[in-house]
Amino acid sequence: MIALDHLRPPSPYDPSAPAYKEWLHVNVFDHDSGAVGLVNVSLHGAPGDTASRAVGAALVELPGVGWAGNLDVRALDDARISIEAISLDRVAVGIDSRSGLVMASAQLPDDGLRVALTAAVRGPALIVDGPIPVGQGWIGWSAWPRLTIGGEYRVGETVLPLENGSGYADHNWGRWHWGQDMGWEWGSFLCPGDGPAIVMSQMTDRAHRWTAEPLIELRIAGARRRFSGPAVSIEWSGVLDALPRRFPGALAALHADRVAPRLPARLDAQGDDGLDMLEITFTARAAAQLILADPVHHGYSFLHELVGSFSCRGRLQGRDIEGEGLAVVERAE
Amino acid sequence: MPHSLGGYIEAIVMILASNDVFAAARMRRVAGARRARIMLDDEAVEVSFREGELRVEPADPARQVDGTGRTDRGTVLDLLAARLEVSAAILEGLIEIEGTPDAVAAMLLIIEIVLDAAPRNPALQLLADEFVNESSSGHVRAQGPGTRQLSTAWYPAASAAAEDSVLARLNLLPDAGG
Numbered sequence: 449m450i451a452l453d454h455l456r457p458p459s460p461y462d463p464s465a466p467a468y469k470e471w472l473h474v475n476v477f478d479h480d481s482g483a484v485g486l487v488n489v490s491l492h493g494a495p496g497d498t499a500s501r502a503v504g505a506a507l508v509e510l511p512g513v514g515w516a517g518n519l520d521v522r523a524l525d526d527a528r529i530s531i532e533a534i535s536l537d538r539v540a541v542g543i544d545s546r547s548g549l550v551m552a553s554a555q556l557p558d559d560g561l562r563v564a565l566t567a568a569v570r571g572p573a574l575i576v577d578g579p580i581p582v583g584q585g586w587i588g589w590s591a592w593p594r595l596t597i598g599g600e601y602r603v604g605e606t607v608l609p610l611e612n613g614s615g616y617a618d619h620n621w622g623r624w625h626w627g628q629d630m631g632w633e634w635g636s637f638l639c640p641g642d643g644p645a646i647v648m649s650q651m652t653d654r655a656h657r658w659t660a661e662p663l664i665e666l667r668i669a670g671a672r673r674r675f676s677g678p679a680v681s682i683e684w685s686g687v688l689d690a691l692p693r694r695f696p697g698a699l700a701a702l703h704a705d706r707v708a709p710r711l712p713a714r715l716d717a718q719g720d721d722g723l724d725m726l727e728i729t730f731t732a733r734a735a736a737q738l739i740l741a742d743p744v745h746h747g748y749s750f751l752h753e754l755v756g757s758f759s760c761r762g763r764l765q766g767r768d769i770e771g772e773g774l775a776v777v778e779r780a781e
Numbered sequence: 782m783p784h785s786l787g788g789y790i791e792a793i794v795m796i797l798a799s800n801d802v803f804a805a806a807r808m809r810r811v812a813g814a815r816r817a818r819i820m821l822d823d824e825a826v827e828v829s830f831r832e833g834e835l836r837v838e839p840a841d842p843a844r845q846v847d848g849t850g851r852t853d854r855g856t857v858l859d860l861l862a863a864r865l866e867v868s869a870a871i872l873e874g875l876i877e878i879e880g881t882p883d884a885v886a887a888m889l890l891i892i893e894i895v896l897d898a899a900p901r902n903p904a905l906q907l908l909a910d911e912f913v914n915e916s917s918s919g920h921v922r923a924q925g926p927g928t929r930q931l932s933t934a935w936y937p938a939a940s941a942a943a944e945d946s947v948l949a950r951l952n953l954l955p956d957a958g959g
Binding site: 508696700701 | 860866867899927
């Protein structure tokens with residue numbers, strides 16, 4: 449069901465250890481309420497260096513309420529790191545590659561959010577050939593495009609059971625410094641139930657020019673198709689009419705010039721290899737901006753999480769596909 | 782032991798001087814010979830650099846200063862927790878910075894130098910944690926999602942009749958029709 453996966457911290461003798469980055473990431477989509485959320489725990493910098501950081505992020509966007517949650521920035525040595533889990537006091541994510549279980553927890557009551565979920569992986573992992581160049585370094589990643597979700601969100605006083613929700617998880621690792629000429633475009637698109645589950649990924653430079661081959665992976669009812677390279681087109685358009693919530697607060701104060709970034713309102717992505725075809729139209733409704741400071745070099749990157757809804761249509765192995773659901777797309781620069 | 786406002790300022794400058802000599806040098810150069818009065822809630826101190834050394838003194842309203850900055854712990858906590866943007870805090874009057882343009886620019890630049898140094902400086906981050914822990918107990922905020930509710934839109938001041946007259950003459954007012 450799931451490829452064996454494990455965290456990859458650098459050895460003490462690794463000269464590239466200061467550029468070390470790694471994270472475990474989960475997205476949860478509640479189709480009943482429309483809530484879209486993420487839980488992520490990331491490691492930045494060499495283990496043992498007091499400047500290295502561990503960052504827990506738990507954010508949920510609930511229609512009519514807005515963003516709940518926050519970032520929890522700690523010393524890397526404060527994180528409890530096992531073979532396949534990273535835990536901070538208030539945010540934790542684990543991916544058990546043997547049982548296929550994904551667990552995520554966040555306790556941020558001051559920011560109106562509690563998350564408790566246990567998810568089961570459905571289908572094989574998405575293994576990306578790598579490493580992929582990014583900035584002056586590289587990144588490797590694997591993903592689980594659909595999770596069966598159990599648990600709940602608590603947004604303020606509102607409890608949102610997630611039994612009818614959908615989930616996504618991934619694991620990223622590599623070596624680079626935030627602030628380098630790098631970026632990416634990524635998305636997770638999930639229809640309810642057994643509908644299509646789609647992952648899109650594209651590494652770029654800071655200006656969002658492609659620096660590697662794009663990828664769209666479609667999963668539905670046991671079938672899968674990967675579109676890559678020239679079989680993929682990705683187009684952004686419009687301007688999102690909503691200011692992003694920005695995290696963490698101290699860096700938002702430093703980068704006041706980024707308070708109103710020009711974010712797209714719409715994404716049209718297509719995969720077509722002549723045999724199978726998929727078209728995705730995503731409409732953003734809200735955004736969050738995560739400001740990423742490198743703990744070693746003087747540099748910042750900006751990660752925009754856009755949440756919203758999508759529709760898709762296409763053809764897989766002679767069968768027509770159609771669906772609607774919730775999505776989150778990222779634009780990093 | 783809780784820090785006073787002056788204690789926090791001394792700690793920030795001391796940490797920069799020992800861990801980030803470039804940021805400390807930039808701060809001293811930007812401050813120059815200016816004297817600033819800093820107010821947080823009901824605390825007030827005056828700060829300056831003399832021969833490269835920070836001097837923190839009790840505020841004396843009778844003394845001339847180059848610039849004045851005033852805010853409260855609740856605002857700082859909301860800024861650190863990403864519940865409030867700096868631009869909104871200034872528009873709401875939650876942060877007041879006064880002085881000649883160059884003095885105001887210098888005060889804002891010194892704040893930027895500290896914020897920019899913090900991601901690579903664990904001691905500054907620990908100091909921020911101390912501030913949050915110390916201040917949160919006395920400033921209970923309504924728990925819940927979202928940002929602080931603000932009342933002030935962009936352009937907070939009502940325009941004067943003479944200003945409207947000039948804009949109307951130049952055909953720069955928005956159309957009155959809905």
